[in-house]
Amino acid sequence: MINRLQESDIKLLRVFYAVASCNGFTAAESVLRMQRPNISAAIKKLEDRLDLVLCHRGRGGFQMSKEGEVVFQETKRIFNSFDNFVFNLKSLHDDYSGHITLVMMAGLPLNYHLAVSQAVKSTMKKFNDIHVNIQTRLYNEVEHVALSGECHLVLSTYDMVKPESVTFHPIDVKCRGRLYCAPTHPLAKYADGIPDTVKIDDYPAIGISGLSSGNYIDGERRLSIQTFSDSYDACLSAIMTGEYMGLLPDYMLEHQGKGLGLVSIKNRQFEFNHELFVMNGKNTRLNPVLRHLIKEVAYFIQQTEK
Structure with missing residues (x-):
């Protein structure tokens, strides 16, 4: 060995x-x-x-x-770190060429992916000999990859206390969401609001690994989290069994969940607004290439919201 x-x-x-x-x-x-x-x-x-x-x-x-x-997977991390080391070393000599690794949180909507494609294209046009490696990671992994040096930039929502070791660049876009259930779920009949007489904690809910626990508490009510999923896509699958309710961003209903008959519990409880950020570890040197890419990602995503 x-x-x-x-x-x-x-x-x-x-x-x-x-x-x-x-x-x-x-x-x-x-x-x-x-x-x-x-x-x-x-x-x-x-x-x-x-x-x-x-x-x-x-x-x-x-x-x-x-x-x-x-x-x-471990080999991928090693070689990403090698590429990042070479890229950062070249930056010290004002040589802005090499490979950039951009990680996107899994489950972001298609229009954000297209916006990132436009931002990457713009950056590659402006700087010669730049290659961008785009990867996805689960929500509970994004902070780690930003800190570990496996990538240069991370595009993700973030709803927890922000660590000082990570720099956050706000996109000025919020991913809104709420409580959803399947049309076969017992709470589906309360789409216009759950009566005070109904105890929401009597019904099993599914959580997202890494999501702040504060999302599952609203005033005197709290969701009864019985199991966890590792992404919004997996959460959607569990909700559609009719056995669980769970929190989902609204864009899931517009894209992945369209036509599934998902029911949103419209009582303004358990609604969330998670800000979208580009993040990087404090050890990442933000040279002109990365700064341009951050600016372009923000610009093109903002355009999709208009």
């Missing part, structure tokens, strides 16, 4: 990263500029070094093992 990374291990991990990203040996040949036997030998050598089976190959095609999935 490996105890310390060597330069040769990094080369082997790059081969594995390419194979996993391309979902197969054949597709990775052109990326790595290596022939398949050499790729296979490199993967076998890495498996021996790690004492793990990373992938299965055979008649069923390429498939990563559970251990391989973990190694792939």
